[in-house]
Amino acid sequence: MQDYLRYIPHTEEDIQEMLNVIGVKRIEDLFQTIPERYRLSKPLNLPEPLSEPGLIRHLSELQAPRMSQFLGGGAYHHFIPTIVSNLVSRSEFYTAYTPYQPEISQGTLQAIFEYQTLVCQLTGMEVSNASLYDGASSLAEAVLMASRITGKKKILISQTVHPEYRQVIQTYMDPNQQEIQLIPYKKEEGRIDEKILFDYLQEDVSAVVIQNPNFFGVVENFQPIVERVHDSGGLMIVGFTEALAYGILKPPGDLGADIVAGEGQSLGIPMSYGGPYLGIFATRERFIRNMPGRLVGETIDMEGKRGFVLTLATREQHIRRERATSNICTNEGLCALMATIFLSCLGKEGLKELALMNLSKAEYAKRTISKIQGCRLAFPSPTFNEFVLQVEKEPARILEKLKKEGILGGISLAKFYSELDHHLLITVTEMNKKEEIDHWAERLQYALR
């Protein structure tokens, strides 16, 4: 079956004419620069091609079943307005390349400029780049940037930062032999232990990294930390996994953060089994030239008309090569566009309302399970839409029982924190209806018996 020819338009006649122009007899003659003994004589060992309906059928069968879910931990189930997917399906957006030719890329460029502005508004920062890969690599880039600015190599990172984000930071930092000091959390609060942090906070510290809301869903109060960090000559980096929280939380920029780097998946991007997501990255104007990633700036054309271009590219790999601020080239442009449409659609009222709904639903879930025996909230601190539940039975067995009822009831924390071996991270969003929460609580109660 040669249905793949729908993607390759050449007829035998075309091929012959083209070969004649080139002055060779056969297609193989075009590959003469490949040493003959390495040219493949057998076809690749791949499945025979599928027809379009055959392909759809096959892929449909690989899908995962629909479940009632209470999972978060860096990926969140939120409502995506229909117009988000509808508008990003415009192929003028998704089949375009990076906007290197501004005259025919004003759509992408203006949208990124709007994205950069929205990120500043969301985070309270002064300048945002055009996106990085995801929250984890964004936070890692923040750490590298802090080192470039301060010339120091040690970072203090809260244990309440997403464990996978910490792993990514570790990977990115390893080659430079920088030092990472983990700062524990207060066992009774689930928040960073400032006292221990202050003990480590010396002049050799490049940056302090926290996450807000943190991995336990707890809202951190880092205001008292910021000043001390700055006094010691370091930078304050604030990460996040749940961007929606900033619909109600004070933006990190207002609290003195120097770099804000986190995950934008909640802003209109599907969970898609972990990617593609959106690395949000924002900082202060004075650090612009140390920033990683692309930037779009406003300018005028030769007739004085407003337009947008990629700018300050002398930081970037295609110009500065081995002295670039980062090696990033392709970023997550279309995901940034999704977030831009999402935020435009919700506006300030909608974003606040949505955030409040998340908070309210999570609080409802907390109240509901407070009546259940055999479990309790691990940390009494304020949370957004996630919280940690301590359970008396084996978490894996509880989750297994819930799963049989069609519920993904939470994430066991044992694989991330050995001391939290009877703990579940529960996430409740606007997508969890009241009855669904009640059902989850009821099955949990049953599983805890």
Place this chain on the structure above:
Amino acid sequence: MGRKITICIKVTYAEGDKMRRRTDRGLIQDEPLIFEQGRKGRKGYSLPQWDVERIEADHFIPSSLLRNHWEGLPQLSEMDVVRHFTRLSQWNYGVDSGLYPLGSCTMKYNPKVNEEIARMAGFSNLHPYTPEDLTQGVLRLMFELQNFLAEIVGMDQVTLQPAAGAQGELTGMMMIRACLQARQERRKKVLIPDTAHGTNCSTSTIASYQMIEVKSNESGIIPLERIVELMDEEVAALMVTNPNTLGIFEENLVSIAEIVHKKGGFVYCDGANLNALMGMVKLGDLGVDVVHINLHKTFSTPHGGGGPGAGPVAIKKELSPFLPIPVVEKQGEIYHLNYNRPQSIGKVKNFYGNFGVLVKAYAYILSMGPEGLKRASEMAVLNANYLMKRLKGYYHLPYAKPCMHECVFTDRFQEKHHISTLDIAKRLIDYGFHPPTIYFPLVVKGALMMEPTESESKENIDQFIETMIGIAKEAEEDPDLLRQAPQRVKVRRLDEVLAARKPRLRWKGTGS
């Protein structure tokens, strides 16, 4: 020659409270920034119904930690938002708009069925921490994609985790580094040819290597003797792109790899140009130890106006222990994610990779099959050689030898008319084409790097060729036409110096 678009109608539009009447350039409508639109009280969203008690945030969270003001953030109706982004989209040019011969970027057709498949609820709505017994289908997809890619490039194993080519490079270089460390070797240098992508250079720096540049020879390839000279026990790896960015196959690669291996180094291949090689030759057979693959180039997933992409990395067995975690494995009939790999470099990204992109690449490979992929490479190379042959004589060809999937011309013939590569590129826009990659590779002065891809028919390429020939004539007869180009666009040439000197990177209210 070319296509001409001349539509002229009058458009009325509102800006703020004032109604203005003005003539715009045809259907290219003016569209203000999203922040310059909307009214207080207008809404464009619909949320789930409240079915629990609504709680004010300060009931639980101290007000000192709560947001007390919003700067900006628009208030628009749904149609306002739809029109805004629809108009923006109309100022863009994509593969679906026309020929997009951007060299090194492989702007091939992005099959629509693959887009639809990636959106199936059982993929797009799937949480990454869903238990493995419920995700056997998606793990199978990933496992098979790993195997397909390994087969295509002739390597032993593949990680799908990296989000793009540059992150793939970093992953590959870190694995090399980890392997050398395990051998207790400390090597400091990486050899990179002068034709390389900028990412190769910056990646080697981030991986803490010192870059040593290797000059290409007059045939545009890496001279064997330079590698003999430069290769020593200090060199961790050679980073090579094959075919290279001149569109030329690195003929000496096998011998070069032997030299590198003999001194204990690794050969890293930038697979950005894999579209020339599928089913023709396997990089693994040529001595390559690590290669990253840009799924958003060779495997037809769209570029999205600058991502998301995916940059899987294929490796030889020796590097297997160092693969990022988790590794997708199959035991008996069960697929699972293996985190228990003590020598792993760790993670470069959270979760498992850009899964939504992986789905599209998997679907593409299954649609093409072995013959289809080979045919794609053959036609990509045929198109590039045809283009090169027909433009030769009108534009200067610095390396006059058969090319692979792309070819590089320069502006040397047009220089005498004071016409540069930039002018040629901008003039192409007036004729409805996306320009080629310009001023890259850096070793070619005034480079015009063209990659038509297999998606373009002979007619489309003929039309492009005739336009290019026409532009060469214009350069002689009426060069100002080129200097003033483009004219039939939303904006004319933009002041990039101003943009960099006085950066305005966000909207700051009226008069920003």
